[in-house]
Amino acid sequence: MKRIYSRRLLLGAILFIAASTVYLTAEAISAHAWTDPEYGYAFHYISDLGVAKRMTIDGRAVFSPLANVMNGGFISYGILSTSAYLLTIRLVQKKARALVSVAAVVQGIGNVLVGLFPGESYSYANMHVIGAGMAIIAGNLTLILMGIYLNKQYSVPKRVAIGLGIFGLLALSTMLTYDFGYPAVFERLSVYTMTVWNLIIGIWIVRRLRKGPVRVLGK
Known part of the structure; x- marks a missing residue:
């Protein structure tokens, strides 16, 4: 049984790393393809990279x-990250597994909605905005919950997860409530917390498995 779950943990770790790698690669390739207008990481939202029409959105070409x-x-990110969380859920205390799983699934669905409904409109009733809210809020909440309910002996990843999740929600709140002239910067900060965490936890699990079986919390 331990061997079987070690394989699940390893697969989950691989999917965590793959999720962020696929996402960041897609973003870099899409941004590099912009020539007219030039894409600005501090000016254009991430969602702008999914708009195939030539148009102006809130003053952005x-x-x-x-x-x-x-x-x-x-x-892809939504599917891979959700799958990774579900495969590694036994690292979380049993009493919180359902809560963490729901949060992870919600963020995954949100990311899928963002991809299926490109950001051509940012009205609050738009499915793209709803999906983005689900992805960012639930995604950072998943980090916080994961940090709180991870096995107590994993003190470093616990602190990192909680810190990143709180930072991500603060960045989102800043983007929505203050105008510093570069809202896309804060949008990215609220999103990259999740991609960074995926890489951290994925690599951590792989390294931990190389030392021997990882302690899980109940069945």
Whole structure:
């Protein structure tokens, strides 16, 4: 049984790393393809990379030649990250597994919605905005919950997860409530907490498994 779950943990770790790698690669490729207008990481939202139409959104000239790449990245990230959380859920205390799983699934669905409904409109009733809210809020909450309910002996990843999750929610709150002239910066800060965490926990699990079986909390 331990051997079987070690394999699940390893697969989960691989999917965590794959989720962030696919997402960041899709973003980099899509951004590099912008030539007219030039894509600005501090000015354009991540979602702008999924808009295939030439248009102006809130004063931003938008046209993403490789919109399908970015939208595919959103969808892939949602599926991979959710799968990774579910495969590694036994690292979490039993009493909180359902809560962490629900939060992880919600963020995954949110990312899929972001990819299926490109950011051509930012009205609050738009499915893209709803999906983005689900992905960012639930995603950072998943980090916080994961940190709180991880096995107590894993003190370093616990602190990192909680810190990143809180930072991500604060960045989102700042983007929505204050105008510093670069809202896309705070959007990215609220999203990259999750991609960074995936890489950290994925690598940590792989390294931990190389030392021997990882202690899990109940069945």
